[in-house]
Amino acid sequence: MKTAIILVSEAGANIARNIQRELEGSEIYSTTGTKGTLWINSITGFINDDGHTFDSFIFIGALGICVRAIAPIIKSKYRDPAVVNVDSTGAFAISVLSGHVGGANQLTKLVASTIGAQPVITTQSDNTNLWALDTLGKEFGWQEQQEGSSMNKIIFAFVNGKRTALLLEVKDKGTRYLERTLPPHVTVYYHWEDIPQEEYEVLIAVTPYIHKPVIPTLYFRPPVLHLGVGCRKDCDAQGVGEYIENKIEESGYSPLSVGSINTIDLKKDEPLFHSLQSVFKAATTHIYTSTDLEDIEVPNPSEKVQEVTGSQSVAEATAIKSAWYGPLVLEKQKGMITEGNQFTFALAMNFAALRKGHIEIVGAGPGDPELISIRGRRMLEEADLILYAGSLVPRELTYCAKEGAVVRSSASMNLEEQFEIMKEFYDKGLFVVRLHTGDPCIYGAIQEQMNFFDQYSMSYHITPGISSFQAAAAALQSQFTIPEKVQTIILTRGEGRTPMPEKEKLHLLARSQSTMCIFLSASVVDDVQEQLLQHYPPATPVAACYKLTWKDEKIYRGELKDLAKIIKENNLTLTTMIVVGDAIDNRQGLSRLYADEFKHLFRSPKVGRPGFNADSKIKD
Incomplete structure (x- = not known):
């Protein structure tokens, strides 16, 4: 987007410069010759002569000047540029012209967040969290087509809460957005023949199919x-x-x-x-x-x-x-x-x-419901079935499930039973989330499930999650790598009922004295300690992290020679991560980022954040 920032008063120069830094392709124009601006003879003349070369204008100054300057060029909401006005104190950012189609509403929000201003948007659909029907097509790459009424009349009925049917006969990013943000006066349908048209005043249809509606209809034609x-x-x-x-x-x-x-x-x-x-x-x-x-x-x-x-x-x-x-x-x-x-x-x-079944394998994170990814949370909100690993994943993670969704724990199910229920929902064309602890790729047991999915040519995808080893680093307030000393993190497990490959025995991995995160090994801690002591010094720091990020999280620090004792005395079980290595609580070692040649990039601690001084951690 090519943007002209019009500096009306020198008092707003700093605001203009901050906005320019954030907006690629923007230039600042002024009649005052202020340093860092491009000189123009008059604002109105500039708008009249060169306004057609810009996609958007941001005025820094009085709203009245902005309105008078743009008045001669206003033609149509489908052709007008986006116009935003910011007062010279930076208190308010106002969407003035072409809020939806021209993108002024989005630009207003961006400008407001850049300078810490209050965004002022008067478009009804924005303020009521309704879909902007006149820009949905552009946003999601759909072609628009109206039948039985004009776009403006359809929009008027929709934003005024008239009963609306939504037909979704395909699925893509846009249809998922519509499903997720469904207004209360809109009912969604997935098959044309299911719509009782006599009960609705408006139909919105995202479909490549040709139908014969009897009510005003806004088609969005997806490029499928x-x-x-x-x-x-x-x-x-x-x-x-x-x-x-x-x-x-x-x-x-x-x-x-x-x-x-x-x-x-x-x-x-x-x-x-x-x-x-x-x-x-x-x-x-x-x-x-x-x-x-x-x-x-x-x-x-x-x-x-x-x-x-x-x-x-x-x-x-x-x-x-x-x-x-x-x-x-x-x-x-x-x-x-x-x-x-x-x-x-x-x-x-x-x-x-194709609107058919799909399975999303989602990493739940280490346990805290707030540590699931945004995408993972959205998948849970959209799922028709959530099958979660009940012994390892807190049920609280599933509380965001939509009304009518089925939520089941797989703790008592064997692999065949898990697959049977997932396939039952899949064959109905429904959306299934298989929720695994941490990140599914680490001891997630997803390989066997994917083998089933492949055999039946089922659609599936993986959403990664935060692993418990990352949660351990955060809980221990430790960086697991030390410049010039430890540059490798090993994720492994002790040998229990499942044999370890000969080349991956713990005592062989311990030779590097890297930071080692050991999963699923509390029950074999004696063997773990014995193998690690073959190469790590007895005083090597260790941490036993139980139920990381859960409400009953417990962390025990000590030395490697006491690891088995720590585990046993505290009755730590399956959900325990063992961390070994000098990186635990280490505060030595300097990254090259903080070397002398980079010091000019950082402010002096004396003028840093409130509560910061050179001899303490950040307090605020």
């Missing part, structure tokens, strides 16, 4: 359809784009949802391929080689196409490839508008957009 194209050499392109559009519509899909146009490299310079880009204006283009397409199974392979291009298919194969191996919704169609100008096309639906 992928068009594959092949043709004879030098095929006449006249009318082909319109022909394909009509065929797509006849098949029940909107051409506005075509997200990409695809072909093989042999056809990349064909006039027909390039002409389609002017018909499907929002679509990207992809070119594939025959090697890219060789493993793609298609319903209509062709020996002739194989002979010419090296691939058994062009239209179907490139459509499937671009759709991430999603299903064909329109198999290969043959067309010819003028004699000798044959072409083929096919249409596939993006696999990721």
